[in-house]
Amino acid sequence: MSIKVEQLSKVYGSQKALDNVSFSVGKPEIVGFLGPNGAGKSTMMKILTTYIDASSGEAEVNGFNVTTQSHEVQRSVGYLPEHNPLYLDMYIKEYLTFNADIYKVGKQRIAEVIELTGLSPEAHKKMGELSKGYRQRVGLATALLHDPEVLILDEPTTGLDPNQLVSIRELIKTIGKTKTVFLSTHIMQEVEAMCDRVIIINKGQIVTDKRLKDLQSGKDQVILVEFDYRVEDAFLQRLPHVKNVKNIYDFTYEITFATDMDMRPKVFDFAHDNELKILQLNQKNESLEELFRDLTKD
Template identity: 70%
Template sequence: MSITVKEISKSYGSQKALDSVSFSLRKGEIVGFLGPNGAGKSTLMKILTTYLAPSAGTATVNDFDTATNIQQVRNSIGYLPEHNPLYLEMYVREYLKFNAEIYRIAKERIQEVIELTGLTTEAHKKIGQLSKGYRQRVGLANALLHNPEVLILDEPTTGLDPNQLLEIRSLIKNVGKTKTVLMSTHIMQEVEAICDRVIIINKGHIVADKKMSELRDGQQQIVVVAFDYRVEEVALSRLANVTGVKNTHDFTYEITFSTKEDMRSTVFDFAHDNQLKILQLNQKNVSLESLFLELTER
C-alpha cells in the first residue's frame, strides 16, 4: 500500500481531532478527502506529511512510519499546501532550480517537470506575474521535482476560474496514472470529475469510504412528488423499497427508494388509490454533495 493509516488518534488537550481513523490507499488511486471545517482533514494530512505525530496509532507511506522514518516519508511525498508558498520575485525556472539544489536533484529534472505541468511558455516569467492557475502549476511542479510516489494536495483547485479548473484537473488526472494522490477539497464536482474514490471524515471519524463507481452505481433514487392534499409521511413510508420520506414544504414530499427501478409509477398508483391529484412528479439521484450533507449533518 502507498498509504496505510491504522487506528490514528490525535488530541489537542481535551479536544480529540482524530478518533481511531483507519484506511489505506493503493498506487495509482486518486482519492478525494472530504469533510467540513474542523473534521480532522488538516490534522491527518499533517500527520501523513510528518509535521505532526499522532497521539495513538500508526501511519505509513511506502512502508515508512511517519513517526520514526521522517526523512524517508518526506522523500516519498510531494506536498502542495492550501496556501501555496512561493517566492513571487523569483522566475519560475529559477525557483525550481533553487529547490532542486536544496534537495540535490539533477538539473535535467527541472525541464521534465516544467513540461509535465505545462509551464514551458511561462518558465521565463516571474512567479508574481502568473495567474493563480499557473502558480498552482508551479506548486505542483515543485512537489513533483523529486519524483515522489505519493502526492498530497490540499485544496488544489480553490479560487481557480473554469478554464484553470479544467487545466489543473487534467494535470492531476495525468499525474495520478502513476502516483497515489490524496486530495483534500471542498469542491464536490472536482471529486466527481477527478477521483476514483472518496473518503469522508466528520468529527474525527471516517463516515464514508467508497469508490466513485460504487457511489454512482449504488445511487439511491429520490422521487419528488406534490399532491393536492397533505399526506401522512408514515403512509408513504409503507411503499416498497422506501428508505426515507421528507415533507419539504406544503404538500411536496421527497421519497427515497433503495432501488434503480423507476418508482414514479408506484407513487402514481398510491395517489390513484388514495384519490389524490399529483401536481408534480420528478425523479432525481443522490449526488455526492447530498451524501456529504447527510453524513456530516447527523
Template identity: 75%
Template sequence: MSILVEGVTKLYGNQKALNNISFKVDKPEIVGFLGPNGAGKSTMMKILTTYLSANEGVAIVNGYDVTTHKQKVQQSVGYLPEHNPLYLEMYAKEYLAFNAQIYKVNKTRIQEVIELTGLTEEAHKKIGQLSKGYRQRVGLANALLHNPDVLILDEPTTGLDPNQLVEIRNLIKTIGKTKTVFLSTHIMQEVEAMCDRVIIINKGEIVADKKLNQLRESKEQTVIVEFDYRVENAFLLKLPKVEKVVNTYDFVYEITFLTSEDMRSHVFDFAHDNKLKILQLNQKNASLETLFRDLTSN
C-alpha cells in the same frame, strides 16, 4: 500499499484533533479526504508528510515509518500544502531549478514537469505575476520534481475560478493514473470529479470510507437544470420518478429522482415540449452529499 495509518491520535493540549484514525491507500488510486473545516484533514496530512508527529499510532508512507524514517518519507512524497508557499519574486522556472538542486534531480526533469503541468508559456514569468491557477500549477510541478510515488494535496482547488478548476482537476486525474493521490477538500463536487474513493472525517474520526462507484450505484440522483425563465415546481413534479423539486435560485432547479436511470434526457424533453431553453443541465451524486450531511451535521 502506498499509505498505511493505524490508530493515529493527535492532541493539541487537551483537544483531540485526530482520534484513533485508521485507513490504507493503494497505488494507483485517487482518494478524497473529505470533511468540514476543523475536522482534522490538514493535521492528518502534516503527519503523513512528517511536519507533525502523532501522539499515538503508526503512519507508514511508501513503506517508511513517518516517525523513524522521516527523510525517506520526504524523498518519496510530493506535498502541496493548502496555502502553497512560493517565492513570488522568483521566475517559475528559476524556482523549480532551485528546488531541483535541493532534490538532486536531473535538470531535464525541470522541463518535464513544466510540460506536464502546462506551464510552458508561463515558465519565464515571475511567480508573483501568475494567476492563482498557474501558481497552483507551479506548486504541483514542484511536488512532482523528484517523481514521487505519492502525492499529498491539501485543498488543491481552493480559490480557483471555474476554468482553473477544470484544468487543475484534469491534471490531477492524469497524475492519478500512475501515482497515489491523497487530497483533502470540503468540496464534494471535486471528489466526484476526480476521486476513486472517499474517506470522510468529522471531529477527528473517520465516519465513512467508500468507493465512489459504490455511491453511484444509489438509486437516488439529482439533476441541476437552469431554464431561461421560471417554471412552477408543480410542472416539474410531473416528470417520471421525481421525489422532490427545489428552486435553488432564479431559474435554477434541483430535481431529485428515485432511479438509477440517467434522467437528464427526460428533463431535456420536458424543456423541448414546453418551449424552454436549457442554460445548464448537470447531474450530481446526491448520495454523496446526503451521506456527508448525515455524517457531519452533528
C-alpha cells in the same frame, strides 16, 4: 500499500484532532479526503508528510514509517499544502532549479514538469506575476520534481476560477493514472470528477470510506411528482422501497426511495391505478454534498 494508517491519534492540549484513525491507500488511486473545517484533514496530511508527529498510532508512506524514517518519507512524497508557499520574487525556472538542487534532481526533470503541468507559456515570468491557477501549477510542479510515488494535496483547487479548475482537475487525473493521489477539498463536484474513492472524516473520526461508485450507487433516490388531486401520504408510502413521503405544496410530493432502481414507472402505475393524472414527474439522486452533510451534521 502507498499509505497505511493504523489507530492514529493526535491531541492538542485537551482537543483530540484525530481519534484512532485507520485506513490504507493503494496505487494507482485518487482518494478524496473530506471533512468540515476542524475535522482533522490538514492534521492528517501534516503527519503523513512528517511535518508534525502523531500522539499515538502508526503511519507508513511507501513502506516508510513517518516517525522513524522521516527522511525516506520526505524523499518519496510530493506535498502541496493548502497555502502554497512560493518566493514571489523568483522566476519559475529559478524556483524549480532551487528545489531541484535540494532533491538532487537533474535539469532535464525541470523541463519535464514544466511541460507536464502546462507552465510553458508562463515559464519566463516571476511567480508574483502569476495568477492563482498558475501558482498552483508551480506548487504541483515542485511536488512532482523528484517523481514521487505519492502526492498529498491539501485543497489544491481553492480559489481557482472555473477554467483553472478544469485544467488542474485534468492534470490531477492524469497524474493519478500512475501515482497515488491523496487530496482534501471542500468542492464536492471536484471529488465526483476526479476521485476513485472517498474518505470522510468528522470530529477526528472516519465516518465513511467507500469507492465513489459504491457511494453513488448506495444513495437514496428522490422523485418529485405532481398529481391533479391530493393524495394521502399513507397511500404513497405503500409503494415499494419508500423511505419517506413529503407533501411539498398543494398536489406536489417528494418521495424518497431506498434504492437506485428507477422508480418512476412505479409512480406512473400508481397514478394510473388510482385514476390520477401526473402533471410532472422528475427524478433526482441524492448528491455527494447531501451525503456529506448527513454524515457530518451535529
